[in-house]
Amino acid sequence: MRSALFKSPSILVMVGLLTACGGKKDDQKQAAPPPTAVSVAKATKQTATYYDNYPATVTALREVEIQPQVSGNITGIFFDDGQRVRRGQKLYSIDPQQYRASYDQAVANLNVQKANLARAQKDADRYTTLAQQDAIARQVLDNSTAELEAAKRQVDAAQAGIRQVGTNLKYTTIFAPMDGTIGISQVRLGAAVGPGGAVPLNVVSQDDPISVDIQVDESDISRFLMLQSQKNNSRDSTFVFELPGGERYKYPGKIQIVDRAVDPQTGTIRVRVSFPNPEHRLRVGLNGNLRIRNSTNQPQLLIPYQAVTEQMSEYFVYVVGDSSKVTQKKVTLGSRINEKVIVKDGLKEGEVVVTEGTQKVREGAKVKVSNERKSE
Structure with missing residues (x-):
């Protein structure tokens, strides 16, 4: 009985310690970090109302390569590289001597054939009169008639020859096909040129108005067709072009063309937006950013x-x-x-x-x- 009494305080102390430890752990679990x-x-x-951004490249609405139509050496260049040119302005000349000689020969040949035709016509007229009087055989009249038709065909052939060599002679002078800006000449005086060359003599680009090309996702085609059908307001800012460096181009644009087909590899379609370019600040090949206003109802x-x-x-x-x-x-x-x-x-x-x-x-x-x- 005494031993039991002596053990009781120890047991109570241990229980108390365990209780105290357990309480600390519970307090730690309950203590959460502050919010x-x-x-x-x-x-x-x-x-x-916001703007969609598209990488864009400046392109010419129209661009024509200057290619020679005849062979020869360049004898004249009548413009400064990069200048504005007008339609019909003289640009290049190719040595015309051989083509002028061919033209003169063709003219001479035509005159010979016309003389033969006149002689054949007189013979046919004379034999026709004699045949009416039964003064010659019928075969003689038939032969003269056949010679007359052959002379006429010879005249037609000579005239066609003149047109051909005349065209070649005309092609020795090259004129600007439209108003625009001409590039840097790819040939110099004396250079030998000919049809079908890999590199054109030059390129003329229409630059006012000028266009900006973007690629849009095929899911946006209907939106751009709707924008194309809307009447354009000259003060509208639906299409804004940002120049390299972020400067905003001061003239607004309008949709010119939505391409005919979607690129099957990228799932995009090309859209061309035209801009006025009276100061010629936009140059073909310039890269920028096209911002398109998107206002949703x-x-x-x-x-x-x-x-x-x-x-x-x-x-x-x-x-x-x-x-x-x-x-x-x-x-x-x-x-x-x-x-x-x-x-x-x-x-x-x-x-x-x-x-x-x-x-x-x-x-x-x-x-x-x-x-x-x-x-x-």
Whole structure:
């Protein structure tokens, strides 16, 4: 009995220690980290006006290669490289001597054939009169008639020869096919040239108006056809071209052409937008950015772009839910509008997203809202 009494205090002490230790562990489990202070914004729907951006290249609405039609040596160049030229302006001359000699020979041949025709006509007239008097055999008249027809055909052939050599002689002088800007000459005085050369003598480009080419996704074809059908307002700013460096070109554009076919490899179609170019600032081959205004009649869901985080080319936002806990949601984004962005999928109107402090929170973390603003 005594031993039992002596053991009781020890047992009580051990129980007390265990109880105390257990209480500390429970306190540690119950002690949660304080909520993270974040800024938030509410997703709201608004009618959005924004610009879609497309890489663009300046091209000529019309461009003509200057190719020689006859062979010979260049004897004259009548322009300065890069200058403005007018349709019909003299550009090049090719040595015409051999073609002029051929022309003179063809003219002489025509005169000979005309003389033969006159003689054959007189013989046929005379034999016709004699035949009416039964003074000659019928075969003589037939022969003279056949010779007359042959002389006529010889005259026709000689005239065709004159046209051919005359055309060659005309081609020894090359004229500008249209108004535009001519490039740097690819040949010099004395150079031998001929038809079918791999490199043209030069190129003339129409540069006012001038065009800008972009590639658009096949899903946007209907939109661009609609834009093409709309009446253009000279003050409209639907199409804005940005020069290299970000400078905005001061003249607005309009759709000139939507190409006839989609590229099966890329799934895109070429769209050509024309711009006035009275100061000739836009040059063929210049690369820039075409901004196309996109004004939707349907409200779009907008949030601050600051709320978006990117992971492996996918986009996420933290949404503040019940009990101030955050949940990460994957979203599909549309166009960016200044500091905001359109959310196409993954978020509902009225949901609250974290805009500042996203790097401090994790899935299921509790947050404390320090301020809240609408996505306006």
